[in-house]
Amino acid sequence: MGERLEPVLETRDEIAILMHPNPDPDAMASAMGIAHLASMVDTEYTIQYPGQIRHQENRVFENVLDPDFDRITRADEIAADDVVLVDHNTPRGFEGMDSIMPIAIIDHHPGDGTGLDFTDKRTNYGSCASIVTEYLRDVGVTPVAPGDVDDDPGDAGGNDADTSILPPNLAVGLMYGIHSDTEQLTSGAIGADYEAASYLCQGVDEKLLGRIASPEIDTEILAIKGRAFSNREKRGSFLVSDVGEVNNIDAIPQAVDELIRLEGVTAAVVHGSRAGMTHVSGRSRDDRVDIGAALEAVAAEVPEASAGGHSRMGGGKFPIPELVTDGGNSDPLTGPPPEFNDDIFAALEGDI
16 A cells, blocks of 8 residues: 555645644654655655644654644635545644645544545554555665664654665654554554564664653653542443543543553543633544434534544533523533533433
């Protein structure tokens, strides 16, 4: 597939590599890998994303590897007419997104999006970074031990170096992308994810990887993790927790990453509220529960809500409604309605 993608890139003078809103390490690493492929065929590239780079591990990833990413809010800010989507298959999260017709799509999530010239969706893979790593291997890129090659961490594609060599910063990015989306190769990983990690090993700078993998923890995040544990509601092997009002919504997915590890829990959802929205994050290690589809089903019943993901990981946003009293008056709630947990449990159980 790497050999098939190469001429698609080569026939373009310039491409925009578009990540999904609020990109995570898997998306960022995948974009960096496609940038390297573009540099191999002398195609100019710009890596772009809507939303924000949030969550401490995402910010650390960007700060340590220092790739060149551009933020967009509208379609007319996209740097090139030819767009490549990584880690998602339909443009979203910016004004005019429906006008974008990508030339190529590389993704491991379900969805109906297709590229004009190239589509590679592998929903059985644990990470998009594994797919992009295969492309690099397909076209003969070779990882080398750190110190054996000069590497500019600010150059995502390695434009200033021999492009047949995998830059150590890119090896680190792809390795962490694989690990972060598969929970250190323990959830949702298949043989191809292990093979991709094995291929990258020789080129990984362990100190650089350690700086990304072990960031400092914000005190609010610790407090929210504590609330998630204290407020948990368990029905069978499913768990839902409301952490209440939060300032840092990035703490919500980090809290659910802790709860899914509890003994006897096979699917977990944590939600918290800020600025009129309830933010939801879910994890599943239960073959009966597609967590992305479950949260999407809950969102389908709520006007202006949105949710999705894949079988092991999902998230969404739900507007906080007003509560109508018996006298006909309405008061804004500070969080989701009382039945919200019941709706999530019903979706996890397949009842909606």
